[in-house]
Amino acid sequence: xxxxxxxxxxCPKGCRALVREKNRRVEITGTExxxxxxxxxxxxxxPMRVLTTTLTVESGGKRRLSVRTDGKxxxxxxxxxxxxxxxxxxxxxxxxxxxxxxxxxxxxxxxIATDEVE
Ligand code: SF4
Numbered sequence: 001x002x003x004x005x006x007x008x009x010x011c012p013k014g015c016r017a018l019v020r021e022k023n024r025r026v027e028i029t030g031t032e033x034x035x036x037x038x039x040x041x042x043x044x045x046x047p048m049r050v051l052t053t054t055l056t057v058e059s060g061g062k063r064r065l066s067v068r069t070d071g072k073x074x075x076x077x078x079x080x081x082x083x084x085x086x087x088x089x090x091x092x093x094x095x096x097x098x099x100x101x102x103x104x105x106x107x108x109x110x111x112i113a114t115d116e117v118e
Contacts, residue, residue, distance in 0.1 A: 006043050008036040019044045048072035051081055051111075055100065058089045062117050065090040067100055069109040081105055092117040 002021040007014055008031055017030040017040040026044065031037040042048065050072055054064040067090075073081065081104055090100055094117045101111035 004044060006040045008039055010036050010039045047075040049075050049078060051078055052114075053082060053085060055085060055088055055090045057094075057117055058091045062115075065094060065100075065113055065117055066115045067111050068114055069104065069107070070099075070112050071109045073104075073107040073109050077105065077107055081107070085111070090117065 004019045006017050006019060008017055013032065015031050015036055017028055017036070019040060020027045020029075021044075026041060028037050028040050028044075031040055050069055052066070052068040054066050057063055057065050067085075069081075084105055085101075088101060090113070094100070094113050094115075096113055096116050098113045099110045100113055103109070104111050
């Protein structure tokens with residue numbers, strides 16, 4: 001049996017949920033709505049995050065380019081992705097929304113620019 005406490009961040013109320021898992025059954029208490037229960041279940045089973053970071057720029061007016069994934073990726077893949085991105089250089093000109101890395105590390109998500117470099 002495994003127990004976890006997860007704070008729901010879907011709304012400002014911040015309900016504290018208790019998740020109990022026994023025989024592969026997940027039971028959630030402490031949430032006050034279905035959206036919160038879904039958030040807590042996903043956080044417990046497979047937390048997902050949008051990755052935001054910066055890349056080295058090969059040349060041009062800026063030294064770093066801000067980027068993010070165009071959707072959520074598994075939280076456990078954040079560190080492997082950040083390590084991989086240390087090997088990637090952005091080559092100007094780059095426009096906002098441009099795909100810098102397609103399907104990053106087979107996550108199914110692209111890495112896109114959130115800034116411009118001429
Ligand atoms: S469980 Fe519902 S009411 Fe509670 S913090 Fe989450 S979204 Fe808000």
